[in-house]
Amino acid sequence: MVDIKISQEIDEKKLKRSIIFLILILSTSLTVAMLLLGLVGNHLSTSSHLRLIATYEDRMLPVVASQKMGQDINRIYDSLILINRYLDKAQTVSDLANTVAGTGLSVEADQTINQELSQEESNVARILGEINSYLSQITFDTSIVAERDAMERFNNYWALLRQKINDYIKEKKIDADRLNNIKINCDAMNDFLVKMNTIFTEAARSDLEVSKKTSAQSRMIILGLLVAGLVIAFIATIRSILQVKKLLDLFEKSKADQKRLASVMLRANDGILTLDENGAITSWNKAAEGIFKYDKQEALGASIEKVLPENIRSSWQNILQNAQSANQIHTQKFINKHNETIDLLLSVTHLPPLVAKATGEFSIIVKDVTEQILLQEKLEEERQKNEKRMHKELEDAKILQQMLFPETYVRFSNVEIAGHCFSASECGGDWWHYSQKGDKVLIWVGDATGHGLPAALITSAARSAVTLIEKLADFTPKKALELLNASIVQTTKGKMQMTFFLGSFDKNTKTLTYANAGHIPPLKANLGNFKFVPNDLVPLNDVNSPRLGEATTTKFSEHTIQLSAEDVLLFYTDGVSEVSGQKTEMSFLKNYCDLIAESKGVMNILNGLKREYEDLHNNRVIIDDITFMIAKIG
Template structure:
C-alpha cells in the first residue's frame, strides 16, 4: 500500500482507478501506519492524522514513539516481537490518553511494519458488560456446592456445574445428552410418583417446582434428591428450558467445594477483519467493490459494475419501510458534497436477507467537482445481537440469584433483618420467626459489633460505604455459638426515602483451609527463587577509589513470580572496571538460573578489556549459538580510572539517567540472544567530580496504577526532589515510591544501580 502511494506521488498523476483506490485508503475509518525496521514513520493515512492530531509532512521519518502519546509505548514489545519473529500479530490495547480501545493488526514485511488500528471502544464496552454478567453468572453456578443442570426443552443437557459431574451416576456426562440418561441411566423421560419430570411440570404450571427423586450413585447406592427447578425464558417469555438444582437430602452437607477458576465462555461479538468498501460515480453507478463488500453483500463486483446500487442493497429503512433515493445519505453525499456517517441503517443481501450496518460515505473531488462517492461499511449484526444476549443474560442471572443456595439477607437502615432466605436458616441456624425484626448483630461475634455499628453510622451520614460493591471475608456466628468464616457480597438499594442493604453470605470454611495450604506451598517456591536470584548478586563489591558504587535490588511482590534481574562489577585484565546490568526474559527459578549463564559469559568476554559494544556483540553471538530461548536486556559499562571515562553499550534496558545534566542517555539496541551478528553502538562520557549515573531495569518504570505506567519522568522528578539523599537511601526510597504508586503490586523484579565520581 505504501509503495503504491509513493508511486502515485512520484508520477504526480492519477488515473481514475488510482484516484479511487487512493481515496479509499484515505476514507476508511481504520488508522494505518507504515514503519521502517527502526519504527520510523513511512506513511500514515488521514484517519491517523485526525485521531492523533498529526500533520503528515511534519512526522514522516520520525520515530512513532516521539509523535504518539506516551502510553502508545505499550505497543513497543508487540511491534518488536512481530519484527523479530516475522509473524503477524493481532491484539487489543487501551490508550488512556485517548480514552479509546484499539484493535491492532501488525503485518511485518521485509524491511517494514504495516500497522492497522481500529477503534473498538463500543465493542469493548459491550464485551466488558457481557463478560461481567457472564463471569458473575458462571461464578455463582460453579461456586454452588450442589449439583446444577441447565436443561433444554428437548431434555438435552445444555450445561452442568462441577458438583453435578461428580454427583451424577453416568460416566459420560457430555453436553447434549438427555437429562434422564445422565441422572437415571434410563432411555426415556422421568415418569411416576418416584420420578416426576420437573420439565413437564413447569411446562404445565409455568412456575418453579420442587420435587423428590430417587437417584443412584455411581456405586449403586440409593440417593434421595430434592430437585428445585426454575423456568428459563427468552425475552418474549417463551420457555427455553429449566435450571435444575439437586440437593442430596440423604445426609446433610456442611461444607462447600473449593472455589476454582470458573470457565469463561468467550464469544466473538463482531468480526473485526476488514470493512466493506465500494465506490459510486457521480451517476450512482458502481465502479469499484472490495472483497469484503462482496462477502458481506453476496454480490460480486462483476455483477454490479456499472449499475446503480440503491435498488440493489440500500432501499429499506431499519423499520422495513421503503427508503427513497432522495432520503439516502449515500446518494445525498454526492449531491451535497458532504460526508455522512450512520450506525443505524441496514443493507439488503443478494439473497434478500438484511443486516445492520455502520457506514461512512464521503465525496471524492476533482477540480472542485464531485466525481465519486466512497462508502466504507461494516456488518454490526454481532454487536446488535450482543445487546440482545446481554439483556437475556441479565434476566437469567436474576433467576439464578432468586433461587441461589447461598444465604441472602436484607436489613433496613436501622440494622434490623427484613428478609431471610431458607439457606440463611440452614447456614446460621435461625428460622425466620426467630430473626425477622431483630438486629443483624445477632449473627455477629461480639468483638465485631462496634465496627458494624460504626459502618452503619457512616452510611447513614455520608451515604457511602467501603464494603458495598465488594466481596469481603469476615466471621459470622451461628445460633449454636459456633463462629464460621464467610464470604460476604454487599449491595444497597432504596425504596422512597428508605435505604436497604442486601448481603449474599457463603460459608468458606473448607476453602480457607485449602487456601492456607496453597499459600504455604507458594511461599516456599517463591523463597527458593528469591534465594537463588540473590545468590547471583555480588556480595563483596571491589573498592574503586575514584568511584562510589551502590545498588538496590527488590524481588517481585508475592503475588508475582521472581524475574531474572542481575548485576555484576569486576576488574578487567587491563585495570579497568566493568559493570553489567541485565534482565532475563521469563520468571521463576528458570529465569534465575539463566542469569548465572549470562553473567559468567559477560565476565569471560569482558576480561581482556575490549570495548563495551564488542563485549555485547560477543555475548550475543555466544547465546545465539547456544540457542538460548529467552532474550536478555543487557547493559555493559566500562570505567577507566586513569582517564575517568565511562563507555556504555545498552541492549534493551531503559535509558540510563545522567543526574548532573538531568537527561536520559538515549542509547538503545536489540536485546541479546535474538539475532546473530547484531551490531551495537556505544557512547563515552568523561566524568567530573560528583557526576552520577543511575541505571535501572524495566521493573522500575513499568508498574501501573489505573493503566498508567510509573515511567521515566517520575524517576527523574523523584531524584530531582531529593538531591541531598545519600545513594543507598535514594535508591531504596525510589523503589519504595514505585511500590507506593503501584499499591504494593510489583509484577517484576526491580534493580537500580548508582555510580558517582567521588569529589
C-alpha cells in the first residue's frame, strides 16, 4: 500500500476549534446586541423621565405659585381690615383725648394698638415681597400667545393693586370705600389667577401628552431594536450553521480526495513520491519502487538524495527552489540501485499549503522514458536519412529540370531571344522554350499551378508534348495549344492547370501569330518611337483562352500582328507580381523601360532584370517562380 499521511485527527481538531470559534462569535454577537439594546432602552427611559420632571417643574410649579399668590392676596385683604380697625381705634382714642382736654381730664394712649398696627403693616409688606418672589419664579413659554398675554395682564393688575396698598398704608387712611375697592381688586386678581392656572394646566397637560408620545416612541424603538437584534441573531445563527456545514462538507471531501489520491498513486504506472520541506520522502508508490529499485521501507523517511545518482544530487536543491515558483520538468540520465542506466522524466511541483499538510511540501512524478527516447533517436536518425535522400533527389530533379530549358541566348537571323527562370524551390512550374521550324521561330512560355515538384512534373509533361508537336509537318499556335491541352488533361486528370503563350514569328513577313491560354499578355515596344515609360508598352491581348488542363473540349483561338525592326517583346510569368503585389510589378516595368532605353542588347536587358530580382530574393521570400524572356526583331 502507498504510505500517505492523512491528517484526519488534525483536521478534526481544526474543525472542532472552528465550530467553537463560530459559537463564541455568535454568543458574543448576541451579548453585545442585547447590551446595546439595554443601553439604548435605559437612555431613552431616562430621557423620558427627565422630560416629565421638566414638565412638572416648568408647568406645575407656576400653578402652585399662583395658588399661593391667591392665598397671600386674601391675607393682604385680611391684614388691611385689621389695619383699618387699629387705625379706627387709634382715631377713637385721639378723638376722646381731644374731648376731655378742656376738662382737666387726661386719656392714656394705648401702646398695644400701635404695636399691632406696625406688626400688620410689616406683615403686609412681607406678603407683598412673597408675591413678588412668586412672580419672579413663574416661567412661561413666550411663544404661546395665551400665556404671554395672561402674564402681562396679571403683572399690570398686580402693579396697580400693590401701588394702592402701599399708598393706603403710607397715608394710614383705609376706610370702608378703600377696603371695598381693594376687595374688588383682590377678587379680580383671584379670578385672573384661576384663569392663569387653567392656561398653565392646559400647557402642562399638552407637554405631558408630548412626553407620553415620546415614551411610546421610545418603547417602539426599543421594540424595533429588539426585533432587529433577534433577526441579526437569527441570521448569524443560520450563517454559523452554514459555515459549520461547509466545514463538514470540506472535511468529507478532503477525506474522499485523500482516498482517491491514495488509489491513484497505488495504480499509477508512473513513479509518484512526495517530500517534506527538508527533502525527506513522505510517500512512495509501487511504480517508484520499480524505477528506483528501493522498496517502501527503505525509502520512507530517507532523504531524496539517497535514491538519486551523483549527476542529479548537485542540481537537486536548485530544482526544488525553482519548483516553488513554477512546475519544473526535467529529463535526466539516471543510474538506479541495480546500476541500470535509464532515462527519466521528472516533474517537480511545489504543493499548495492545504495539500502539503496531508502529503508533503513537494510532489515528484517520475516516468521511465528510456524506450521513448530510444525510439525518438531512431526516428530522428531515420528522418535525417530521408531528408538527405529527398534533398539529393530534389537536386537531381532540379538538374533534370534545368535540362528542359534551352540556352539563355540565341539568334535566329533577324530575331534575338534571351530568357531566364528563378525557381521558388528546388523544382519549379515555370517553363520557357524557343525553336525554329523552317522560316518560323516559335516562342513557348508556360506557368503551371503552384511550384515545387508537382508543378515540375507538369512542365516535364509539357516539354515532352512540345517535342512531339515540333515533329509535326505543319501546325499553327492554335492547333499546338489544343494538342498540348489534351496532354496536360491526360497527365493531371484535370486537377492541375497551366497558363501558356505560344508565338510563331515569320522571319520573312515579320508577322507574329500567337495563341494565349490564360497567360499574362506579352508587352511590345518599338525602340524607334518608344518613350520609355510603362504606359507605352503595348500588351498582346487580342486573344485569351482558358488555361491548359481544365477540359479536353476547350477551344483556342489565335491572332496575327505585324512586327517591325527594333520591336522588343517581353514575356514573363505572374511570379513578378506575387513578389509583393502590383507595386513591385510596376517597379519592374519601369526598370525594364530604363534598361531598354540604356541598352539595345537583349542580354543586357535580361541581366539587368536578373540583378533586380536577385536583390529581391535576398530581401524577401519568393513564393512563386519568376521567368523573363525577351525577343528583339532585327
